Amino acid sequence: xxxxxxxxxxxxxxxxxxxxxxxxxxxxxxxxxxxxxxxxxxxxxxxxxxxxxxxxxxxxxxxxxxxxxxxxxxxxxxxxxxxxxxxxxxxxxxxxxxxxxxxxxxxxxxxxxxxxxxxxxxxxxxxxxxxxxxxxxxxxxxxxxxxxxxxxxxxxxxxxxxxxxxxxxxxxxxxxxxxxxxxxxxxxxxxxxxxxxxxxxxxxxxxxxxxxxxxxxxxxxxxxxxxxxxxxxxxxxxxxxxxxxxxxxxxxxxxxxxxxxxxxxxxxxxxxxxxxxxxxxxxxxxxxxxxxxxxxxxxxxxxxxxxxxxxxxxxxxxxxxxxxxxxxxxxxxxxxxxxxxxxxxxxxxxxxxxxxxxxxxxxxxxxxxxxxxxxxxxxxxxxxxxxxxxxxxxxxxxxxxxxx
Numbered sequence: 001x002x003x004x005x006x007x008x009x010x011x012x013x014x015x016x017x018x019x020x021x022x023x024x025x026x027x028x029x030x031x032x033x034x035x036x037x038x039x040x041x042x043x044x045x046x047x048x049x050x051x052x053x054x055x056x057x058x059x060x061x062x063x064x065x066x067x068x069x070x071x072x073x074x075x076x077x078x079x080x081x082x083x084x085x086x087x088x089x090x091x092x093x094x095x096x097x098x099x100x101x102x103x104x105x106x107x108x109x110x111x112x113x114x115x116x117x118x119x120x121x122x123x124x125x126x127x128x129x130x131x132x133x134x135x136x137x138x139x140x141x142x143x144x145x146x147x148x149x150x151x152x153x154x155x156x157x158x159x160x161x162x163x164x165x166x167x168x169x170x171x172x173x174x175x176x177x178x179x180x181x182x183x184x185x186x187x188x189x190x191x192x193x194x195x196x197x198x199x200x201x202x203x204x205x206x207x208x209x210x211x212x213x214x215x216x217x218x219x220x221x222x223x224x225x226x227x228x229x230x231x232x233x234x235x236x237x238x239x240x241x242x243x244x245x246x247x248x249x250x251x252x253x254x255x256x257x258x259x260x261x262x263x264x265x266x267x268x269x270x271x272x273x274x275x276x277x278x279x280x281x282x283x284x285x286x287x288x289x290x291x292x293x294x295x296x297x298x299x300x301x302x303x304x305x306x307x308x309x310x311x312x313x314x315x316x317x318x319x320x321x322x323x324x325x326x327x328x329x330x331x332x333x334x335x336x337x338x339x340x341x342x343x344x345x346x347x348x349x350x351x352x353x354x355x356x357x358x359x360x361x362x363x364x365x366x367x368x369x370x371x372x373x374x375x376x377x378x379x380x381x382x383x384x385x386x387x388x389x390x391x392x393x394x395x396x397x398x399x400x401x402x403x404x
Contacts, residue, residue, distance in 0.1 A: 006301065014301040018310045021294045025314030028287045030321055035280045043276030044264040048285050050256040055289040057249040063242040083239070084246055091233050092247035098226035100255035105219040112212025120157040121216045126308045127153055128224030133305055136228050137235075148347035149305070155340025156312045159319060162334040227304040234300045241296045309345055316341055 006013040036042075064083075069075050109118055130149050133139045141149075234244055260268060267275070298307045316338050323330060 012301075013297070014306075017294060017297040018302055018306055021291070021298050021307065022310040022314045022317065024287065024291045024294055025311050026317040026321065028284065028291060029314070029318035031280065031284045031287055033322065035284050040280075041276035041278075043281050044260070044268055044273075046256070046260040046263045047268065047273050048281065048288075050253070050260055052285050052288050052292070053249045053252050053256050055285065056245060056292050057253070059289065059293070060242045060245040060249065064240065064246060067240065067242065083243060084250070088233075088237060088239075089247050091237075092230075092244065093251045095226040095230045095233075096248060096251035096255060098222045098229070099252065100259075102219045102222040102226065103255075103259070105215045105222070109212045109216035109219060112208040113216065118212075118216060120161055121213065122220060123153050123157040123160065124217065125220040125223040126156070126305075126312070128220050129227055129304045129308055130224075132224045132228040133231075133303065136232055137303075139303075144350065145348055148344040151340050151347065152309065152312055152344035155337045155344060156315060158333050158337030158340065159315055162331055162337065224304075227299070227307070231299045231304050234296065241293075241300055245293065245296050305348075309348065312341055313345065 008016055065075055065080065068080070106122075109122075113121070127149055130141060130146070134141060230244075230248070233239075234241065237244075239247075295307060298310065319334065320330070
């Protein structure tokens with residue numbers, strides 16, 4: 001029995017959520033670039049991530065209470081707590097832990113690799129996401145879709161490579177957060193030091209290059225695993241999107257708080273938790289919080305692979321917008337990468353070719369006749385014999401029913 005796909009105005013929610021996600025990511029990247037422009041006070045990204053989780057937790061709690069009252073006409077706090085912390089709530093601790101480990105590995109990799117190498121290798125998370133979708137969700141991807149995913153990975157790597165090189169040439173100071181992060185310019189707090197590696201020199205001259213490469217590869221694997229695992233929970237359990245986001249945010253809070261202590265503990269102690277905050281930073285946090293909820297809708301009604309396409313396209317959109325807003329320049333590498341991204345998106349959207357199964361009717365007729373010979377010929381005049389009308393050009397064919 002097929003489930004009814006929600007729609008708005010006749011358009012499936014799956015496509016609406018993908019478009020909204022692409023727009024949200026583009027806006028977030030631009031807002032983050034403005035919030036960290038020259039002459040602005042530096043805020044601590046780890047505190048912004050913690051506040052982001054708090055905001056999502058509050059919004060999802062309000063929506064869960066609202067839906068409960070709408071459905072049942074009442075609300076009991078004890079029932080709410082049982083839903084949040086009981087049953088299979090522990091399953092959300094798994095992606096929260098995976099994301100925390102992934103972020104720490106990104107931190108290691110961003111210090112051991114130059115920005116260009118990091119940008120290119122980290123795009124492998126698109127392929128690991130597809131691989132885990134096949135393994136964990138039993139999803140079948142034809143060769144054309146695999147080819148489009150490889151093309152998307154190459155395209156977004158080229159776009160990220162040119163953006164990274166452009167920032168390294170023109171930035172007066174390293175960005176505390178990379179505004180071209182495909183999934184969370186604010187959420188990937190450990191990307192903060194990526195720009196600092198521009199001063200170190202060639203990555204191949206550093207002994208920690210292999211360590212950094214291994215770290216980014218493992219981070220790609222964990223990124224795909226965490227995303228697909230969260231998708232499996234959303235699609236295969238009864239909890240609502242709001243409830244699942246409450247659980248995910250709750251389990252993410254300890255890791256976010258630990259990151260504040262380890263990464264910016266000294267600065268937060270001296271200058272305060274909200275140092276550098278203004279309306280632009282608050283807007284960025286609100287935009288990122290909305291993005292987390294939109295991603296949950298995308299994962300619920302679409303999938304992580306399509307989410308990768310939406311966020312990849314958002315990088316291209318924001319990079320083009322940066323030409324008008326920040327005077328950025330678009331080079332040949334960027335244009336070629338954009339063509340690959342758009343071409344991959346078109347290829348992935350093509351319908352799968354139907355699988356045609358050829359049936360050997362001759363062998364089936366031989367089997368029928370063999371069974372007939374084994375059981376004996378049917379009686380004359382019985383209803384067990386069906387024949388086709390005789391014609392001069394085609395012999396009659398008799399099909400016998402085999403009684404069990």
